Amino acid sequence: MAAVTLTNVIKRFGNFEVVHGANIDVADGEFVVFVGPSGCGKSTLLRMIAGLEDISGGDIAIGGKVMNDVEAADRGIAMVFQSYALYPHMTVEQNLSFGLRMNGNPKADTERRVKRAAEILRIDELMQRRPKQLSGGQRQRVAIGRAIVREPQVFLFDEPLSNLDAELRVQMRVEISRLHKELGVTMIYVTHDQTEAMTLADRIVVLKAGNVEQIGAPLDLYDDPANRFVAGFIGSPKMNFLKANVVETSNSAAIIELVNHGGARLRKPLSEAFPAVGAEVVLGVRPEHFFEAGEGDCDIPVKADVAEHLGSVSYVYANAGPEELIIEREASRQRASGDHFTVSIKAERALLFDKAGARIR
C-alpha cells in the first residue's frame, strides 16, 4: 500500500499544455476518483501516474518516492484499461499469469496468486477460456484479476466500466467497491460518470480543462461546491441555474432579483463576500431543493413541459421564461405536461455564483 502525491504536475503535448499544475494527495488505502468531462486531462493524469506518459513538469511520488524517471513496471502500480487490454490469444489463466511468467516468478507463487485472484473475482470457471469467449463483465473481471496478481501498491482504473451496459455497470461498481474494502489498497479511478464517482469514491477530484476544480468527499462536493462547474457537474439531474441581478446589499446579505421570473426577489445571507449592487449573478438550486408555494423565501410560477415518472422519483422539466428548470418534488408525481404551478426557493438551500462562476458565500 502507498500514498500517491502529485505536486504541480504539468503535461504538455508539444506546445499545448493539457494539465496545468495539478496538486493532489491520495492517502494510503484511499479510493480517489478523478472525474470530469472529455478532454479534461483525467486519463492523462492517470497515465502519468502509471508511467505510460512522461511528465512535463512537477513531481509524482508513490509511497514517498519520486517516480518521475522510474519505469512504469517499477512503480508498484497495476492498471485496468478501458478496453480491458487482454491478450486475445491467451486463455484467462495465461492472461493472469503472463507478467509473472515472463519475469521468472516461481511457479508455485504464480499459481497461488492466480488462484487467489480467480477466487476473489469468482472467475475460476473461466480459466481456460479466451477473451473472445467472455462477456463484457467477465472480461472486466479478468482485467481486474490481472491487476490483482501483481499485488500492487496502487490500483489505477481508466474508465473501466464505460463499455458495459447499465445493469452490469452497477454490478461491477459494487464489485470494485467490495474489492477495495477487501484488499484495502490505494485506488485511483478515472471516469466521466459522476454517479460512479459519487458511489465509489472516498474523495473526488473534479477536473476541467486540465485544472483541478475541487477535491473533496462526494457529499461535500454535492453540498458545498467551490464553483458553478462543480455544482453543475456533480449531481444528477443537474443543478438549476437562474440568472439574477444584485439589487441591494447589506453587511450580512444580498437581495437578488431573478431576471427571468417576473422580478421575484430573494434575500441570500452571505458571510464572506458581498457583490456590488447591479452585479450579474447566478442562483444555483438543486432539483430537490424546490419547495411547495409559500414554503420558501421566493415563489416562482412555472409551466410543466415534460413530466418523467421513474417510480421512486418524479422529475418535472418546467419552463419559466427562457430558463428550463428540473424540479424533483413529492408533488411532482401528480404533475402532467402543461400544468401551471408555483415552486418556492429557500435561500439557505440555494447557492450563489458570480458571473465568472466562482462561488459567493
Add this chain to the structure above:
Amino acid sequence: MRTQNATAYRFLTPYLLVFAIFWIWPIISSFLISFQATRTVPWRFAPTFNWGRLVGDPAFYNALKNTLLILVIQVPVMIALAIVMAVLLNSPLLKARGLYRFAFFAPVVVGEVAYSAVFRLMFSLDFGIINKLLESVGLEKIDWFSNVTPAMAVIMIAVTWRWAGYNAIIILAGLQSIPEDVYEAATLDRVSKLKQFFYITLPLLKPVIVFCAVLSIIGTMQLFTEPFLITERGGPGGGTETLGLLLYRQGFRSLNFGYASAVAYTMAGLAIAITLVQLWLTREPK
C-alpha cells in the same frame, strides 16, 4: 424478391458470359485436354498418356525439386524479412514513413521484364555491380549464371526483392490493428520489448502471416518470369527450371497441350495441398 433477383442476373449476364467463356471453360477444357494425346492429329482420348508420363518424367521431377527448393528457402526468408520491415515501418521513431512505405511497395509495380533485365546486369560476370562489390572486399567474383546454385540464389534474391515489401505492407496493416494498450499492459507487466514481439506481436500477427505465406506459396508454385528472363529459360541446363517454366516449354514451345495441362493441374493441386497443410498446422486452438 424473385423479380429483383432476375433483374440482378440480367445485369450480371454480360460479365458471367465473359467469365464462363474465358475462365470456367478453359479450366474445364484444360482438365479434359490433360487426358488426351495432343501430339497426334487429331487429338485422341488417352487417359494415362500424359499423367503416366508425368509420373516418370525426370524433367518434371527436376522442375518440382527446383520449385519446392525455392519454396522452402525463399518464402520463409522473405516472410521473416517482411515482418522485420513491417516492424521497422511501424516504429514511431521512423521519419518519412510514407517514403519508405512507397519504396518497399515500389518493386511490385516495376515491370517484370525491366526488373529482370536489371537483375541480369547486376549479377553479370564481368560488368555486374555484385561482382564488383565482391572484388572490392577481396572476394572472388562469381559466375552467377553458369552454375546451378548461384543461379538459384539469384532467383531467390530477385523474388525476395520483388515481393518482401508487398508482404511487409500487408503485415504492417496487421501490426497496426493490434491495440496499443495491449503493449502498455505488457509494459506494466515488465515484459521486455523483445518478449512482447515474440509473445504478443507474432501470435497476434499469425492470421496475417499465414495469409502472406499462402499467397507466396501460390505465387512460387507458378514462378515463371524470373527463371525465364533472369536465368534464361531455366538455365544453366534446366538447373533453375520451375514447374511454371516446364508448363510453358511443353505447352507453348513443344505445343504439347495435353502434358502442359497435366503439369498445370499438378501445380494447382500441389499449391492447394501445401496450403491446406499450412492452414492445418497453424490452425487456432479451440
